[in-house]
Amino acid sequence: MSLKYNLSIHELMDFFCKDTHKGFSQQSIDKAEKNIGVSLPDVYREFLLTYGKDDINTFYNHIEPPEEIFTSYQAIMETHEELEEEYKEAIENGTQDEYEDNEYFELWQLPMEKWDTITKNYVLIWYENQGIWHAGYLLSDLQNGVKNPPVYISTDDDFITFEKFTSDTQEFLTEMLSHAAYYFGRDSYQFYKQKDEIKAFCLQNEIALTRLQNDCSGYYSGNCLDSEKEILYFYSENPNYQRQQLFVVYKNKQTIINNKKEEQILLKKNEEQVFPPKYSKAPYHIEISPSQKRCGFDQPPKENGFAIHFLVALALGQYYRNNLLVEYDWLRAISRVKRLELGLNWYIDRSYVEVMEDNIAYIKTPVNLPENFYWNVHDWSIIGKMTNLSMLGIECIYIEDFSFLKECKNIRALNLSQTNFSDCRIFLKMPNLKEVWLYNCALEHVEVLEKLNLKCHR
16 A cells, blocks of 8 residues: 655645646736735745635635635724724714623724734635634734744634634645545545544554644644545544544545445445435425414514524524624624525434425524514525625525525525526526536526536536
């Protein structure tokens, strides 16, 4: 067996996207640097130029395209613009004590040259798939010409609190690729999480575990590649929680079924990725359960109110750690979310969804709503108000009205697999759409897909 340990970024990208590399233009990078007022590190410029548009960079967490690279101070200023009237009104009414612990309010009252007493300025290059965290370089490092500076990550779902995440760009990009590898190999992968299990697997496959256990500032530790079998091994550990994990990715799905034991593992993994057999029909009609009706969740529309679907509320609650308490929190979450996945299988596995006969699904009410919001399991229009949404996935669900998609002007990737979606003409109203997944959809007007040059999976 020929194993190579701790691959370079170039070698990792060749594993994921060999011969299909796509980069951003030099012009777009130059424009980004002009916007932020400083040059990016050469190592990251090279990555953007060579691999920036490779699909793997948006499989899980997302790369910021050059035109969307921004600083944390720019994000704070945008927040101030949105809340300025509210802040001024609080001062006029003498209610500013309500913002006593609000660092955005504190920054708003200071000249920008004093902001660094509260938070530093960061150049943000990557973000978590729901926008919960952003990662990037300390602006002062770039201004001082640090060639390969550390990468920092926001830790409190804002643009104020950051901590060091990785020691350099190589380590950071490898961390992002280790996360994306799950989606790359989701039809053929293995996880090992128990220490004895990992040791046994490494011994059986002649992998030197000690060569994977490198000191890194992130959770990622090491990797190795079996180039003959095209198998990539990622090892990670979190000493703070005494957790470790070995993740095995098979580039060639056939490889995993060459061995009977591995074949059984693959079949088991595949079964876990779909509904149990008795829930195999799709799409599902989401309805209010009898008990929810008795509790008053079958609500009439509110004038100037916001209708919200149970599944959307459940997803937002999960992504924002159930910190959505008042209307301000909800509106802020809705305006900021960048990726929304609404497949039922994830929630069925976690007992949030009860599937009945005749393709009916009941969703447990996840959170309390503020006064101007009301439940409606047939109204998806709230998604159209998510102005920063770039990726939307709705799988195995019956949608009464897809017209909300016309409002989703910034979506780039859209997954409507196993839904009742049919009319492709709606894509004409989505100017930034680049890629769609439409498996098991009865499509009409498919000529639109070619007209718009969409990358379509069906």
